Amino acid sequence: MTNQDRAALTPFALRLAEIARGETMHRWHEGIGAADVEDKGGGGPDFDPVTDADREAERAMRAAIEAAFPDHGIAGEEFPDRPARGPFTWSLDPVDGTRSFTCGLPNWVTLIGLLDEGRAIAGVIDVPSLGECYWGDEGGGAFVRAGREAPLRTSGRTDLAEARLSTTDPYLFQGAEREAFERVRASVRTTRYGHDGYAYARLAAGTIDLVIESLLKPHDYNALIPVVRAGGGVIGDWTGGEDFSPGKVIAAATPRLFDQAVALMRDAA
Incomplete structure (x- = not known):
């Protein structure tokens, strides 16, 4: 893959975030009932739910990756890994913060990472319910909030x-x-x-x-x-x-x- 091709991967990751929104947002707006939630763990702090939103968002992102980059691997939360036939693997967590999602709270995210020979080189943290999206790669990063894009910059706090x-x-x-x-x-x-x-x-x-x-x-x-x-x-x-x-x-x-x-x-x- 050429450098020009690599440069297209972060925009593709952002496209994956849009695809995931198409599966998660209407389910979040409609509300998640008990029948929609499968518990992957125990009770209390071990409660680890999964919803139709998790499964369908990952399914949609996987389909887009397979169509665009058939040699890329896929490692997601909900389905078995697809081994790569090359250096690149996509890491997918369609709803990170499912407990917040099932409670109707807005601070759940979709996580999309790209690995090159196992090293994380690009990432997207999409926050659909708040209309925010954060991305970063080896060339820099930015976030969009209220339709405005700004560069990522930590507080610089040292104490x-x-x-x-x-x-x-x-x-x-x-x-x-x-x-x-x-x-x-x-x-x-x-x-x-x-x-x-x-x-x-x-x-x-x-x-x-x-x-x-x-x-x-x-x-x-x-x-x-x-x-x-x-x-x-x-x-x-x-x-x-x-x-x-x-x-x-x-x-x-x-x-x-x-x-x-x-x-x-x-x-x-």
Whole structure:
């Protein structure tokens, strides 16, 4: 694939986000009843639902990828992986924040990532219910809100005591993880919960400074990595490295802030 062809992949990812909106938005507006939800996990913090919106949005995105790029691999949340016949694989999470989706809350997102030989090189965080879309690749990034596009730029915050922290659910941390997270939470200015992938979008745009999470899967984080980095942020694991496979992720507005968070989380890695 030529450089010109590679340049067409981010616009294609944005097109995939539009396709997913066609399957998710009307279902969100119509409301999700209990009969529409399949529980993939247990109760309480282990509740992991899947809806028709998840399945049909991924099905539609897969069909578009297969038609446009038959050699590309596909790794999604809802269906078996399709191996690549080349370097590129698409990572799809059609509804990240399904619990918010099923509650009629607006902060669920669609995550679309592109990997080159396993390395995340482009990502889209689409926020259909808010009319926002965030994208990043190796050439930069931007977000659209209220029809206006602006470059991604983190807050530049460097002091943990002034940081705005987010995590999806504090009850997903167990044992030493919870103790480590509590050390961070007690050190920051404010903490907000329940935003899933949207928190990373707002970190890249400058209104959240730090995100710490556990139990993430590849389809949860692949799209986030290029977006955070395009905004000038840092994203890595709890030891300060870049091994995302354990699902323990820290994203921060600056390297200094990232290092402060790692210092408090490292023992639980």
